[in-house]
Amino acid sequence: MNGSQPIPRLEVREISKSFPGVKALQSVSLRVEAGEVLSVVGENGAGKSTMMKILAGVQSQDAGQILLDGKEVRFRTVRDAMDCGIALIHQELNLADNLDVGSNIFLGREPLKFGMIDDGEIHRRSEALLRRVGLTVSSRTLVRELTVGQQQMVEIAKAISIDARILIMDEPTSSLSAGESEKLFRVIEDLRATGVSVVYISHRLAEVQSLSDRVTVLRDGRNAGELCRGEVTHDSLVKLMVGRDISRFYVRQPHPAGEVVLTVSDLVTQAWPAHRLNFTLRSGEIVGIAGLVGAGRTEALRAVFGVDLPLSGSISVKQKEVELRSPRDAIEAGVALVPEDRKQQGVFLEMAIRQNIGMASLRTHARAGFLNFGVEQKQSAEMVQRLRVKAPTDQQLVLNLSGGNQQKVVLGKWLAMKPAILLLDEPTRGIDVGAKQEIYQLMDQLAGEGLAILFVSSEMEEVIGMSDRVLVMHEGQLTGELQRQDLTEEAIMQLATGQKHAVTHLHEKGK
Numbered sequence: 001m002n003g004s005q006p007i008p009r010l011e012v013r014e015i016s017k018s019f020p021g022v023k024a025l026q027s028v029s030l031r032v033e034a035g036e037v038l039s040v041v042g043e044n045g046a047g048k049s050t051m052m053k054i055l056a057g058v059q060s061q062d063a064g065q066i067l068l069d070g071k072e073v074r075f076r077t078v079r080d081a082m083d084c085g086i087a088l089i090h091q092e093l094n095l096a097d098n099l100d101v102g103s104n105i106f107l108g109r110e111p112l113k114f115g116m117i118d119d120g121e122i123h124r125r126s127e128a129l130l131r132r133v134g135l136t137v138s139s140r141t142l143v144r145e146l147t148v149g150q151q152q153m154v155e156i157a158k159a160i161s162i163d164a165r166i167l168i169m170d171e172p173t174s175s176l177s178a179g180e181s182e183k184l185f186r187v188i189e190d191l192r193a194t195g196v197s198v199v200y201i202s203h204r205l206a207e208v209q210s211l212s213d214r215v216t217v218l219r220d221g222r223n224a225g226e227l228c229r230g231e232v233t234h235d236s237l238v239k240l241m242v243g244r245d246i247s248r249f250y251v252r253q254p255h256p257a258g259e260v261v262l263t264v265s266d267l268v269t270q271a272w273p274a275h276r277l278n279f280t281l282r283s284g285e286i287v288g289i290a291g292l293v294g295a296g297r298t299e300a301l302r303a304v305f306g307v308d309l310p311l312s313g314s315i316s317v318k319q320k321e322v323e324l325r326s327p328r329d330a331i332e333a334g335v336a337l338v339p340e341d342r343k344q345q346g347v348f349l350e351m352a353i354r355q356n357i358g359m360a361s362l363r364t365h366a367r368a369g370f371l372n373f374g375v376e377q378k379q380s381a382e383m384v385q386r387l388r389v390k391a392p393t394d395q396q397l398v399l400n401l402s403g404g405n406q407q408k409v410v411l412g413k414w415l416a417m418k419p420a421i422l423l424l425d426e427p428t429r430g431i432d433v434g435a436k437q438e439i440y441q442l443m444d445q446l447a448g449e450g451l452a453i454l455f456v457s458s459e460m461e462e463v464i465g466m467s468d469r470v471l472v473m474h475e476g477q478l479t480g481e482l483q484r485q486d487l488t489e490e491a492i493m494q495l496a497t498g499q500k501h502a503v504t505h506l507h508e509k510g511k
Helices: 048-055 080-082 103-106 119-132 148-161 178-193 205-211 234-242 297-304 329-334 342-346 353-359 372-387 403-415 433-447 460-466 487-495
Strands: 011-017 021-031 038-042 064-066 071-073 086-089 165-171 197-201 213-218 222-230 259-266 277-282 284-289 310-315 321-322 335-338 421-425 451-455 469-474 477-483
Touching: 011 048, 021 038, 021 048, 038 048, 038 205, 048 086, 048 165, 048 197, 080 086, 080 477, 086 148, 103 119, 103 148, 119 148, 148 178, 178 197, 178 205, 197 205, 205 234, 205 284, 213 234, 222 234, 234 433, 259 297, 259 451, 277 451, 284 297, 284 433, 284 460, 284 487, 297 335, 297 421, 297 451, 329 335, 335 403, 342 403, 353 372, 353 403, 403 433, 433 451, 433 460, 460 487, 469 487, 477 487
Parallel strands: 021 222, 038 197, 038 213, 086 165, 165 197, 284 451, 284 469, 335 421, 421 451
Antiparallel strands: 011 021, 011 064, 064 071, 213 222, 259 277, 259 310, 310 321, 469 477
16 A cells, blocks of 8 residues: 555455355455445345445455454454444344333443443433434333334444444435435434444445445445446446446336226225225236325235235225235235335245245145145246346245345245236335346336236336336325326325325226
């Protein structure tokens, strides 16, 4: 290094890491300066999470060096990394929800007085930390009573409590509202101003462009490039991430809509008992549901899939009224749901790809309590190939797959049972730009084959790019419907904020 250049706070040199059948990292290098926000981006499977786990002491590298302030270190445990001032905030928050905020902040590091835990000191110090991150709740509040955004701030307060000099954030806004995200960005700016270095991982490229001093791009476990603040644009990031220009990101071919396959009449959900939902869905159609956070979009899908029983109303599939008292009823009627939280509700993480893909259609290839392993294997191989699931074999545990490949397994599970109606709740949440494009291509292909798709998304570009028409919700009610030629961000936001001048007769339309 040139003697005139300052020594980086953190430097990674030629780090490599392999798992059975997979080279996760191959000679990856990066550096982080004091008081800098470095974003690390890349497609799912690019090696981002593996690198962060190594930096946080969760895993050890096979080769390469980690230097702090110019001195080599090697972390064998998370405690080693924390003692050096490195804290990792996982995408799935790691808090004990049965304890209060203060107890979580100092869990395992409780201050003592006369050999006993000093509860007063815990809460005195916790209150100061909460003020620093702008969280206006008592340190004695149970964590389970906080929103996801507030829990995120507790994690940051916990990191600051160990005097973290390097804070690693893995997809911190994936579950936050726009307001909570803005609050998080202000905290990041404050941390940067006090000299804390932030390593920021996100698939939301607009955030990366806004926050970053520099961006390091990984592709297939290798360095793909680096961009300084003035060079960071959406197009430059995408080109480095996927190694190609994506000229047509949202691929849609014109498909004639077929017969009505889903009719929802006067449906009243438990979350919004004052409003009735009326809409239809045709075969070969992709219909988006837009709205602000809390508008009732997920609740509508859960009612149609039989997860939450509606208070009243009716649902018809292929002109036949059905009583959906459970997801099993919905599955038998030809309805499938890809949920928003794939890890909690979409897959069995500790099971193999093959077992997951066969799960929804067990009843079709099980006889007298015995599985037909030949059918299961054939079904799995077909879906892995069709969806381009990246794994050494279909016996790989889903736990070890990237987010995008986990989402493909969820889709494969449902497509294997050949549904007539596919419900998608935030289908590209937490997956990279390349995997998103593959999901979009698949949606278009499925619509061309006659599948009816109803999907919820909080990404406006996604809704506009993929929908044949869009149903817009506000506070539990459908405020309007927009045809593809009328889809603009302004038109959707007007309806999403309760302005009903564009309302159409949703139930009658398309009959």
